[in-house]
Amino acid sequence: MRIHQKRRLLKHFVIASALFIATTAATAWSRDAGNRHSGPPTPPLSPTTQIAELPHVEPVTAKTFEEKVLKFNGPVLVDFYADWCGPCRIQRQVLDGFVKQLKGARIVKVNVDKEPQLARQFDVTALPTLMIFQKGKAVQKQIGLATEKQLQTVFAHYLVKDRQQGTIAAR
Numbered sequence: 537m538r539i540h541q542k543r544r545l546l547k548h549f550v551i552a553s554a555l556f557i558a559t560t561a562a563t564a565w566s567r568d569a570g571n572r573h574s575g576p577p578t579p580p581l582s583p584t585t586q587i588a589e590l591p592h593v594e595p596v597t598a599k600t601f602e603e604k605v606l607k608f609n610g611p612v613l614v615d616f617y618a619d620w621c622g623p624c625r626i627q628r629q630v631l632d633g634f635v636k637q638l639k640g641a642r643i644v645k646v647n648v649d650k651e652p653q654l655a656r657q658f659d660v661t662a663l664p665t666l667m668i669f670q671k672g673k674a675v676q677k678q679i680g681l682a683t684e685k686q687l688q689t690v691f692a693h694y695l696v697k698d699r700q701q702g703t704i705a706a707r
Contacts, residue, residue, distance in 0.1 A: 596644045606672040611694040615645040616665040627664040627681050634687050
């Protein structure tokens with residue numbers, strides 16, 4: 537097998553893997569969607585809905601990143617996204633349900649098309665990418681879709697750790 541054939545096979549494998557992961561996460565999210573809250577289900581996003589229109593998740597820019605992320609006392613989940621990214625739209629709905637449950641933490645979003653310097657600074661090479669910051673440092677990175685249960689597990693760890701140190705800040 538020649539090198540260009542191997543590269544082509546690897547490319548197809550990577551694409552198929554990404555599609556499988558996106559489909560699996562979307563299916564898991566669909567199953568859990570009814571359990572997120574007691575209100576009516578969140579309507580699906582239309583292709584023209586901008587991610588920035590969704591409530592409860594604060595947008596940040598390069599100018600506000602230090603103040604809203606690095607200097608925040610509690611853990612901060614940063615969602616790196618793009619408006620054109622399909623999996624980012626699914627992740628946004630998961631985050632929108634999850635943010636309502638948080639006490640003492642913050643979720644912010646960074647549009648990588650508008651803030652490419654932040655994407656480069658934190659080595660964001662795929663979307664969606666979620667990063668958890670604590671005390672000004674990145675402590676965890678998730679590439680690809682994360683379910684609400686995964687977010688709860690990870691954040692519970694950081695919230696408990698912060699509570700022991702007495703540094704939970706009000707949202």
